[in-house]
Amino acid sequence: MKSKFLILSVLALFLGCKSTPQQASPDEGLLIGEDSSNVKVMIRKIDEGEILWSGGYKLGTTASIQTGQHSVSIMCEFTFSWGTKLLPGTLDIDVKAGNTYQVSGKSSSDGEKCLVSANI
Template sequence: MTVMSLAALVAFVPAMSGVVDPTARIEGVDSPGVRVMIRTVDDGEILWVRRYQLGTTTDVPPGTRKINVICEFRATWGSRLTPGDVTVEAEAGKTYRLNARPDGENCEVTVEGPV
C-alpha cells in the first residue's frame, strides 16, 4: 500500500482532474539591485501586504491587466523608489515576471513570460 502525504495529494488531485488555475500569477523581480513591488492592478486599491508594505506577487484574472508598480533600485549609496506601469496579457494558469530598469524619474518595466 502506498502512503501519500496530504500536501502530495493536494498537488496530485488537480493535475489528475485537468483543473487549471483560473488566475495568472504576476511576480516582480526581487534581486540585490532591484525590487519590483506591485502597487495596483487595473487602477484598483493599493495591494498592501502588511502595514504599508507592498508585495512582489499577486494573482489576477485572465485578460488585459494594467499593473502599477514601485521599483526600488539599490546601490552602495542607498536606494531610490520610482513608479512604473506595464500592461500584461494574462492567461489563466501562467506566470509573468516583471523586470525593471531606471528611466529618468520612472522605471521602465518589462514583462517576461509566460514562464
C-alpha cells in the same frame, strides 16, 4: 513536562515545514516581481483597484491577477551604494490563465521612471 514536549513538538513541526512556491491558478495568472540585489519590483495595484499592501504598509512582489488585459501600477526600488531610490512604472499586460509572469524593471535613461517588462 507534557506541555513543554507539546510546545517543542509544535515548534519543530512549524519550523520544519517548507513553503511551496506560488503557482498561478487555472483561471488566473500570477505576477512575481524581481527581487535582486539591484532592484525590487513591487506590485502597487491592478487597474484602478485598491493598493495591494502586503502588511504594515509595505508593497509585495507577488499578486494573483485575472485573465485579460490589465494595467498594473508598479514601484521599483533600486539599491545603490549611497542608498535607495523608488521609481514608479506601469505594466500593460494580457494575462493568460495559469501563466506565471516574471516582472522585471530598470531605470529609464532620465532616471524618472521604472521601465517594466514581464516574461513567462
